[in-house]
Amino acid sequence: MSPVEIGAISVGLIVVLVYLGVYIPIALGLVSFCSVWLISGKPILAFNFLKIAVGDGVTEYAFATIPLFTVMGLLVSKAGLGRDIYIVMNAVFRRVSGGIGMATVGANAVFAAITGSSIASASVFTKISVPEMLRLKYNPRFAVGVVAGSSVLGMIIPPSAMLIIYSFVAEQSVGEMFLAGIIPGIILTVAYVIAIFLMAKFWPSFIGTEIQSVETPAMSGREMFDKSWPVGGLILVVLGGIYTGWLTPVEAGAAGALLAAIIAAVRRSLTRTALWQVLVETGHITAAILFLITMASFYSRMLGYAGLPNQLEEVLRTMDMSFFQIMLIYVLLMLVLGTLLDTSSIILIVVPLFITLIEGMGLSLVWFGIVTVIGAEIGLLTPPLGISCFVIKSTLDSDEVTLKDVFMGALPFAFIMLLVLILLIKFPILSTLILH
Template identity: 50%
Template sequence: MAAFEIGLIALGAMGLLVMGGLYVPIALILCSFAGMWAIKGTPLLAAKMLGLAANDAIASYFFGVVPLFVLMGFIVSETGMGRDAYDVANALTRRIRGGLGVGTVMANAIFAAITGISIASAAVFTKIAVPEMRRHGYTARFSVGVVAGSSVLGMMIPPSLLLILYGLLTEQSIGDLFLAGVGPGLLLAVLFALGTILLAFAAPGYVGRNLGQGGEEMTARELIAKGLPITGLIAIVLGGIYLGFFTPVEAGAMGAIGALAIGIAKRRIGWAALWRVLVETGLVTASVCFLIIAAQMYSRMLAFSGVPATFGDMAAGADLGRIGLILLYCAIVIAMGMILDSSSIMLILVPLMLPIIQPMGIDLIWFGIVTVLAVEIGLLTPPFGISVYVIKSTLDDDSISLGDIFAGAAPFALMMLAALGLIIAFPSIATGLLGR
């Protein structure tokens, strides 16, 4: 049997295993090992080659960004900075119709700039924002929808765990990916805010009628007290990277130290909370490590089988062009988002696509932004929609169903599609800050 045929069988088997409920990294490792065994003819050689792939996957110095940024995100969540961000954002937008919704978007954007984890944003703002919006006259469907929609900013606005994962998978500069994520992240935040205001005027039955002014008046001193620590942390992490003071790894360490110092100064974190944060960080880091090892093994098996090269030749022969290929790729990513989580989609598709797009001269930084945005749309689409399930599990309200949350998130998924179209049509939105 030819190596190409073995690769196709391995791909099909992996799909069946995943659809059957097997954990994606385990499916990747099993099919990679079986595929390498069939290609090389000996299990010993297959095991050695996959062992080298596993070592190469996490031996890099830059893998250190994962535990450090995850640690910073958990400390920020534990110390209540999400509530501070929400209070500041609402104080600035309270006089706008739909202001609490806009404030939620702003707060999520601020929170994203210091955590990079969408699921954390969804959990935090479900507890903070949904009760406040309901109290001020917003409908249940819109209240959960704006939280679900704006939570995805955590994976686009740097620092982003998905951008870090993409950088490790493709060996691209994480600093460049962070910089490229600024424009698309701000574009998404602006679209969400404008869409919220437009919905408040055009569809009051959906957003809420007779909306009261959201939030409370805050003095300048209160605004500074709540906003300054968050602003300082963002400046240390992102400013340090962009101005060349820190590498991404060093910036993650400084961010974790800064977040811990703020938590101690505000007396919001004790030994029990710190232990909980460290355990959660270890669990997430181990999970991400396992994902990256599995992806590296899968990538090696694909390379030996010749599947990506053959698919690349087929794409070139089909004369789809760059835009046609990217649109087809995005459609596949979004469709997979209906049944798989974000990291699993990237683990499966990025190693497959990389050898196809590199000969075409496609900017891998721009491709990473397109990939992450398309993947994030899957967080809001049924039947999987992991952000929706996080919100449902966090809500203390049985009257709000999963269907209500999916329906509330639908307008924001459409806005994300619009943003994706703009970034594909105008790549400079992502690459402009890099001078490309």
């Protein structure tokens, strides 16, 4: 077999192994090692590739953003800021039809800006928002669907773990990826709010025809400030520091983690036991992501050695395909993989294949990263492996809401994500505007 054929078979084999339940770094590393060995006929070369990949991953300075932002997000959850955000947003939208749904979207968007995790958002707001909506007779499908849909904001609005992973795979600046995620995250948030407003007006049966009208207590400006300043301070320090150039992403993560620790301590939610749990969980998450990134680097080097990205570029060029045709293929590939694999798997498998082609077309790899993350995130809402939907179902632990209800409720929000993705492909400037 030729190197290109071995590379192509390796991609398919990795997808099959991950789908069968093999831990993705193991699948990436094992298949990449065997592929390099087969292509070169020298096992020592495969070991050298692995050594370089591991060395580059461990010594990369920007990798420090991962444990720092992880510990910040965990401390924020311990401090109960998610509930405070929800209370404030509920007061803001209290007089609007479907207002609790809008409040959930708004709270999720703000929570995403300080945690960067879709799974954390899904878990937190399933406990906070869904019981309240069910109590007020909202349609159970809408209640869980709005939480599932808005939870994906955690992977788009910075700081985002998926943006960090993409930045390592594509060798892009973490800070630039963070800044590029702001406008698309806001667009998707606004699109969700508008969609809920239109649903309440034209599709009331989906939201709930027997909604109880409950007067949510108004909040004074002082009360809103008291509940909002910790979150506002964190966002200002982290994103403001990166945007102004005063802080690098690593420094912003450190400052955010310190401020989150102070907030948690002031609120007396940071006991010794809680702090130890945060540190242990941070270690587990950091080690898992480091393993993921090093094996992804090994996989990318294997593909380059096999010449598969260059061959794919040549094939698409000979077919004389337009930019939109190429992007259509790319998005469809991500949507299909999204029904089988998690977001990080999709990014790690697909990006190395297309990145040479995108670079050759003179397109921004930062924009391409935003498109990739949003396209892959749609998979969090689609069966059979919509991870956010499974998290919501397991967190809710109620017979009143089935897994089918969660998927059906999330479907309109997945469609809205697809429309926003098309908009970002049509107008790349929306992703890169802040960088200019």
